[in-house]
Amino acid sequence: MHVLLRSVATVALAASALTTVSAQSAAKTDSVNIRRIYDEALLHGQSYENLRQLTGQVGGRLSGSPEAQKAVEWGKAAMEKAGFDKVYLQEVMVPHWVRGAKEKAEAKAGGKTTKFNVCALGGSVGTNGKLKAGVVEVDTWDELAALPAEKVKGKIVFFNRPMNPTFIETGRAYGDAGDQRRRGAIEAAKRGAVGALVRSLSLAHDDYPHTGTMSYDDKVTKLPAAALSTNGADQLSQLLKADPNLTFELEMNSQQLPEVKSYNVVGELKGSKYPNEIITVGGHLDSWDLAQGAHDDGTGIVQSMEVLRLLKATGLRPERTVRAVFFMNEENGTRGGLKYAELAKAANEQHVAAMESDGGGFTPRGFGVDADPATLAKIQQWAPLFKPYHSEEIGAGHGGTDIGPLKGQVKALIGYECDDQRYFDIHHTAADTFDKVNRRELELGDASMAALIYLISKYGL
């Protein structure tokens, strides 16, 4: 069937190419070349099979774990197999937190015991045996501050403010409610509490607890902190209404181990005209430990590699050097991103742009750009080229956590943006698995990213 499909694609290209010759316009050439990128992605895409390997053979790969090391080896081998001009590792020390085997929670109220699905937040200390305490529920920092001391001291503070479903951008709702996970244990400790429970950051109503990074402040006690599923949080809230004096039991043996040597994985296509000008495209290789890290951020990894493959396979050799970077340790430290920027600075590298895909592998929508207005305008002028692919929403936005440290060394930080409505349903849970990724949606994203990288590699910024 491939023969037929190729011929269909070729006919379309020939027609477009004809128009191009007569119009003699660069925009038309670009349009045809972008169509070639999409055709290659949709007909012969390899990102989906690469993702199947990464999620199936390696699985969850938290920084410092043996699986993370396996992911580094997989990534290097995959890039070498893809035949890039140069493949190498960048050494970086990363934190090594382990969940431990025990994660148990139950509430005892009126002689009845109710079990809860919980997971330790990333970085949390363990409970050192069983933690038994009362629970006080709050939705806001003001509520916590207003509570009299005796209501908090010795208790577990239960942060139960849901993500706001009326935000159309789910990422905004995630940011808005995420302070509870990030600062909950610190603020609870300041008031003399003994633990923190956080409602999972999800817009779905289900039984998956969502992990994610949390912080400590050396000035106060490090409290154990765990996430409840959204259903579990609703249930605990109801139990508390019936019996505000219920007892909650939490047992976790998570712990922080010494730092471990790990790596960013880097692959390059050397620029044909301006080899010293560098365009980075990346995702993060580490994931949380609960699942396969498919959408977070396996898709970003395989997309970054696919961008280079698409440029190679279509013969659109970039004029500037394009680098795929598999960053290590986005989830709990950003050490890979920091190291990459540090090495780039030390080597006096000339960076043009950096793009990151870390919002899932869903249908593309466009790009969020962190750059000065003139640079943003330059990128926005290409929007019409993306319109046939529904990927033309280009505006000011967030680049990405891993590329963030390049700020000041690069003209534009660019975040790949896709339809993230269902992203937070599975984010940081056991449900973030390969089967949640749709092949076409992923491949359309691959092509969309490659198209913008192609334009930047041709025109610069």
Next chain:
Amino acid sequence: MHVLLRSVATVALAASALTTVSAQSAAKTDSVNIRRIYDEALLHGQSYENLRQLTGQVGGRLSGSPEAQKAVEWGKAAMEKAGFDKVYLQEVMVPHWVRGAKEKAEAKAGGKTTKFNVCALGGSVGTNGKLKAGVVEVDTWDELAALPAEKVKGKIVFFNRPMNPTFIETGRAYGDAGDQRRRGAIEAAKRGAVGALVRSLSLAHDDYPHTGTMSYDDKVTKLPAAALSTNGADQLSQLLKADPNLTFELEMNSQQLPEVKSYNVVGELKGSKYPNEIITVGGHLDSWDLAQGAHDDGTGIVQSMEVLRLLKATGLRPERTVRAVFFMNEENGTRGGLKYAELAKAANEQHVAAMESDGGGFTPRGFGVDADPATLAKIQQWAPLFKPYHSEEIGAGHGGTDIGPLKGQVKALIGYECDDQRYFDIHHTAADTFDKVNRRELELGDASMAALIYLISKYGL
């Protein structure tokens, strides 16, 4: 938690409302009202629970089946419970085709038997016992026409042209390859074949056979016609390369029964100013029998009903009458759509616009409009109101199969358009189930549809 969420929404509204008062502009009022529609959909939406009921309690509901009757009863009860101004049925006779219990297929080549997942195409005759024949594979009508008579006579023609993955719009790829399913049995019969096998209309590579309607021509023999899964089609193609003389055995006892009385279900909100001007919003209540008909078209049904509920719940009483219509028999006859238009004409009803949702319940993208240029332009001028919701793609397009018969009686036929990249993976298969529908994606569509209906009900066309 609802208290908190409401308060968040109210704050947002109050801020927007303030701007509105000072700007005194209709567009700002519309913007605020549309935000209210979205808030109601995302905070208190009922479409997802309604879909759970329809797919779980009724399930697959092919025209003429007891399940289709159950769906009519469920639909009427649901509309009555929603408290619309008027709920009624429109009687319509529908075809009654039944699949039968037996669907078996295997290929025998070189002493080896290979089993295939197949399903009868909708409307196909049975095989009257076991059909045994050789197979000839074709990709195009020209290939079939070029085959010498002895290569086709007595054979099963295997139409194996895949959907073209390079079309960005999957619906276009579906239309492009769909001629094989629609006309395959007729063209095969013209050449003296004894059966037709069709590669499933899907962009996925899996084991689900996809059913769907097919046609006969009274001038030639009615051949049994079945779909192979895409994996099965690839496998049969390979077997044929190894042994062009293999024998294929097909057994199906599908049959056409006498027509059955059925119904469209209609619910109305009476227009406050122009009750005689009617806006229709609908989907189709029937589905294929293989699965639950979740995305096709359970989502269209619950969205249509939700549009009326959203207008009611937000207090945005429409100035023109808005009708939700659950059309019967879209899949194999369009009898419901034809009856609706016929009754509208007979009653001399004044129809302003008709909207249909029949492309799945995915993240909204915009609307396809079938109207004269001036009317299209009028609708397009509202696009900025949809931009904050990523639903602003409004252009010329197809309205929908069920509302199609209204053409000429209505100013605009409007198709709700959403991100359909994964639609055809599950379309007309056993995999079209409730769990494939994401709550937020569905609700964003509900709101998007309701917002346009609100604008049309206020301004007319």
